[in-house]
Amino acid sequence: MSAEFEDVLLYAERPEWADVTPLPQYQGVDALAPINYSAEYQDATDYFRGIVKAGEKSPRVLALTWNIINMNPAHYSAWQYRYKTLLAMGADLEAELRLMDDFAVTNMKTYQVWHHRRLLLTALRSPAAAAAELAFTARVLAGDAKNYHTWSYRQWLLVHFNDDDEGGLWAGERAWVEELLEKDVRNNSAWHHRFLVVWASGVRRGDEDREAVGRTESAFAKDKIALAPNNPSAWNYLRGVLEHTKTPFATLTSFVELYIVSDAAEAPEVVDLDNPAPTEGAQLPCVHALEFLADVYEQEGGEQVAKAVEIWKSLANEHDTMRKKYWEYRIRDGLQGARA
């Protein structure tokens, strides 16, 4: 890890740092006192404690903290002091973002990397800078499409700047999510983001007709389920849309019935665009479809509950034995509801 610093002098050896008094790491607890770890790291952090104590905020502090976070990206005091120094110096914050781009990609699982960008964007107050950040996070997610920190940061940018003008920050989100789902239809982060964009963050420009949006989204989810019937993310999204728009599950019975047969060949041959059939070779019956149909029967109540119970039994004993206890609970609960 220290390869790129090997040819560099220690701070203790550099004349331009001679005016700083290094402060060694706390040594008070004998049993836990460090003895001899990396000389570079010890040297840099000793000088860091020195400049913090002196309260210095200068370009060389930026160089020093950059050095430390390269050795230890989780050193939050170095990040914090770097940020304060940038502000105190009136530094070019966009240049700081560019400096950090590659570093963020390499260290995308470090919280501090993203928090630093968030602070910079908050200080910049610039929708243009935020748009550049959306492009940056898209690049990062192209490498690791489920990175939680990167997603949360992107969601924060959208909500914080909340720029819903034509061509504003939110404008390209749905199309971009669709691209991600083209690449990996099982990307739960992308499905979650779609729900945020379409349903959970207010009404986007052009989305005012909520019934139409509900139909489009439901069709979108059905198409994706047809491609990969055992994908929980697409089913969750479909349920989310129905519940959010208060659409009865029963409206999807004909679609769902295509997925509960044990052999795709049993499915009707007629092409029905509203009810896309499972892709060839899909593993059927689909557990999510069985579960969905049981929910339909349970919602209908009365004698239909018996049909739900039959499905739950098949889930408990055959199709989803891992969750046997859960399905047994559903049977008890369903029967109790039917008696009530």
Place this chain on the structure above:
Amino acid sequence: MSSSTSKLLIPLHVQYIQSLGESKDDLLYHLTAHLRMNAIYWGLTALNIMQHKDALSRTEMIDFVVSCWDDEAGAFGAHPDHDAHLHATLSAIQILIMQDALDRVDVDRVVKFILSLQQPSGVFAGDQWGEVDTRFLYCAVNALSLLGRLHELDVEKTVGYLRQCRNFDGGFGAVAGAESHAAMVFVCTAALAILDRLDEIDQETLGWWLAERQLPNGGLNGRPEKLEDVCYSFWVLSSMSILKKIRWVDADKLIGFILSAQETEHGGIADRPGDQPDVFHTHFGVAGLSLLGYPGLADLDPVYCMPAKIIERMGLRRDWEALPRKTE
């Protein structure tokens, strides 16, 4: 390393935890200094659950915790000379309570520090630098409760933020708008349990989402379509335990998965079979086994992630349900 063992190797894991403090020359020790206080809490809690609470020196541990006090901020850092941080402060309080040494804390100052980190939205920052998310909100609620000072918290504001983090799938994310994630489900569920506000949760949907986390090999994942990991044995199980739905998991299969992630030569538990063990996964693996009723372990309180006996004695026990303890 082998996955053939079908028992929890308690003496080996105790040795493993004891050995962790012995390599302070390593650069790795210093690169993970920001987690030192948490690591001690993980180690000590695991030892308590394995009924070996005295395997580490009490005096040395208390001295270390006290040496991490940041007198300027009025709270604990993760390591001597580190700035105070909410996560380290919670771990310090938990350690001192387990060691029956809470009298070493200036409670008034710590409470002031914690409350100063609440943001207008209701979420908490981890430190003065201002990184915010629901993990820190849980740290604050938990610590205030352990210190008997929950009444000083603005509960409505706090619950208001948690509400913003609730998603359509019943789960919770790290910040408003973020994807549901089992670790965030734990911090939000446990915080709501401490605040007696579990009514904010769609318990049926969340219980189902949690049950869906179990994969064919018995392990649990943190989000749909992700890999299993031993630490979710705690994040998922504790949430199910608080919602009284822990019976929905296939306990035998999950126990088998956790045991298969043990390092059978030097001890410790890894994230999954064949990987390097660490104290984090050792702790959360043991914690999960306790909630599953594994024989010979002490009860773990899933809300505070501390020995249940201690939480009961403090009068803080919430209404949760673990699987009954099995006999060997």
